[in-house]
Amino acid sequence: MPKNILIINSLPCDNRPLVNLFEKLKQAGGHLFYLLSIKSGLLNQFQAESWPGKKARLGPNLNIKINALIFLILLPMFFLLYLFRLIYFKRGKKxxxxxxxxWNEKIIFTLIAKIIKxxxxxLEFPDANFSNMPKLIIWLYKINSKWADIICFTGFTKMRLKKIGxxxxLIKIIPLGIKLNRFERQDTIFNKLARAGRKGFQRKYFTVGAIVDLSHQQKIEPLLQAIKRCLTIIPNIQLIVVGGGDEKKPLSWxxxxxxxxxIVWFVGEQSRAKNWLESFDVxxxxxxxxxxxxxxxxxxxxxxxxxxIGPANNGLEDIILENKNGILIDTSxxxxLAQEIIKLQQNRQLRLRLGKEAKEQIDKNFSISLMAEKFEKLLL
Known part of the structure; x- marks a missing residue:
């Protein structure tokens, strides 16, 4: 039976994976989604899908002590305001x-939702900030957690939740899912660059690729050092870093x-990741x-x-199975890191085996359909 579901969000991050999930749930079960959001990112994505969404005031970022204090002072007002608003959504929007x-919406809305049934x-994201939160915020979070179904995407996040009590x-793992596309290695972006005769570009290359947000702390500097180490063994190696952000210029320097x-290309933010993935060897x-x-x-x-190749002990163990469908190491x-890149470059059969196993793992366990199916059971 179709359900009407309200999403409440104060996160600034890209939520395309969630929008894909909501799309699949809407297609499969006819569910309707409504949104209250303090940030424009998810709101814009809802508007692009012609789904109803409105801005809401949910308080400041709570990982700063003064902000947490302001939030706690305003909490009774938030509670009364959203009690009536949630009653409206229950009665008017079913x-x-x-x-x-x-954090903000979990502390504001959980008790209200329990009261009005x-x-x-x-949803707990893999990069959730638990360590820097004020103790009183953590305490309120733990108190409210007993009235919620808590969903995380990795076992590592579950472990971190248990660590704070x-x-x-209460915790259930639902692995993230993606739309399964059939990739064909045909004419890649770098083949086109080669034909255009771009200076310094080598037609015969071994391409190491990364797609990252360069606005945040990433392990790009060790990757640059690894690429330099590889040069003596792989003279035609090159590194492609896809992604924009404040760190792009310093890293280019x-x-x-x-x-x-x-041999290092910082190509900025790109809308079609598929085209770049087709250009990578690793x-x-x-x-x-x-x-x-x-x-x-x-x-x-x-x-x-x-x-x-991914970082060990960082939440990827549910996806990358060491030496079966990928490699987990200390990427710092x-x-x-250079040794693993060289090993992959010199052993084509290993590359093919890891790639084949990786694809089979994703097709079997990480499709958006499987994720939606598991999520559907929560809504019943």
Missing amino acids: ITSVILLN IKTIW IKEH LAKKMEIDS FVAASDKPSITDLRILLRAMSAGLPV NSEM
């Missing part, structure tokens, strides 16, 4: 479930200082703290049949 994405679902029986700027997951977007990109790289160790 809302049966509410999905809460960030609306099912509450929390969340009861294990660093590559020049290291005298590898002729994919490196360079995120220091993988976000939901980083997980999605990793899944797409593996779905494309690429051998992948440039020597170790």
Whole structure:
């Protein structure tokens, strides 16, 4: 039976993976989604789908102590304001479930939803900030957690939730899913660059690729050092870094200082990741703290049949099975990273085997259809 679901969000991050999930749930079950959001990103995505969404005031970012104090002072006002608003959504829009994405809305809405008998679902993202939160905010979070179904995307996030005192029986893992596309290695972007005769470009190349948000802390510097180490063994190696952000210029300068700027390409933010994945021979997951977007990109790289290298002990163990469908190492160790890149370049059969196993893993366990099917059961 179709459900009407309210999403409440104060996160600034890209939520395309969630929009894909909501699209699939709408197609499969006829569910309707409504949105209250403090940030324009998810709101714009809802408007692009012609789904109803409105802006809402949910308070400041809580990982700063003064902001947390202001939020706590305003909390009674938020509670009264949104009590009446949630009653309106229940009666006027027939809302049966509410999905809460960030700390603010989880503290404001969970008790209200319990009082008026609306099912509450929390989504916990892989890069959620638990360590820097004020103790009182953590305490309120834990108190409210007993009235919610808590969904996380990796076992690593579940472990972190248990560490701050969340009861294990409240936490359920639903792996992130992607739309399964059939990648064909035909005419790539870099083949076109080669034909155009771009100076410094080599037609015969071994391409290491990374797709990252350069606005955040990433492990790009060790990757640059690893590429330089590889040059003596792989003279035709090159590195492609897709992604925009404040760190792009400093990293470009660093590559020049290291005298590898002729083989390192910072191509900025790109809308069609598929085209770039088709140009890579190896994919490196360079995120220091993988976000939901980083997980999605990793899944797409593996779905494309690429051998992948990712950071160990960082939440990717549910996806990358060591030496079966990928490689997990300390990616901050440039020597170790270089050794793995060289091993993959020199062993084509290993690359093919890891890529094949990676694709099979994603097709079997990480489709958007499977994710929606598991999520559907929560809404019943």
